[in-house]
Amino acid sequence: MSTIVPIMKIARIAVVVAAGAGVLGAGAAAVEAVMPGYGCTADDNRFAASLGEIGILKARPHGAMPYESERADCEPDDRISSAGRSYRFPGPRADVLAFYRDAAVMDGWDPGWGSVSALAENVCASKLIGDEYVHLSVAFSDSSGKRGHADYRVNVSGGYGGGRPCG
Known part of the structure; x- marks a missing residue:
């Protein structure tokens, strides 16, 4: 049982990291949506x-x-x-x-x-x-x-x- 707990913790950490990356990606998309034309063409x-x-x-x-x-x-x-x-x-x-x-x-x-x-x-x-x-x-x-x-x-x-x- 003790070897399963660390694996479950790792799985939860991976989910949190993936969710955080999704939020950052959505934030970058939001900047483009709010500021169309931002950046160099x-x-x-x-x-x-x-x-x-x-x-x-x-x-x-x-x-x-x-x-x-x-x-x-x-x-x-x-x-x-x-x-x-x-x-x-x-x-x-x-x-x-x-x-x-x-x-x-x-x-x-x-x-x-x-x-x-x-x-x-x-x-x-x-x-x-x-x-x-x-x-x-x-x-x-x-x-x-x-x-x-x-x-x-x-x-x-x-x-x-x-x-x-x-x-």
Whole structure:
């Protein structure tokens, strides 16, 4: 009889675990029912992949080397597609900013408020690509510049709701 009791307890635990998994699954279905359209669609993911091919992401000042992996994805909470690349530049941040300000203007990006060259500490611009406004930004890592080089990321974003403007 003592060997049967543990087996019965195990069976009850399995039923409770299975019931809990069913509740979690129902909860996920409820989120989709309450928030139809939540998450990225196949079109959002294709758009993210296409953002990864935008030329300015591949442009870099002489001496800048890619580091970290390229990224192109869609954020399911807001359906914003984005792509970016990280680089390490052996010189000052000011040279990186000047390069991307010039490259953005030459590639048809609109700086929005004022001129691109008037933005002292960042690069932020937008461009209509297809039917979507895409936003360009250049951001430096916090430790960048302290070790004699500039680590930075060039990012573009757009999609449902217009993307993430910077500025």
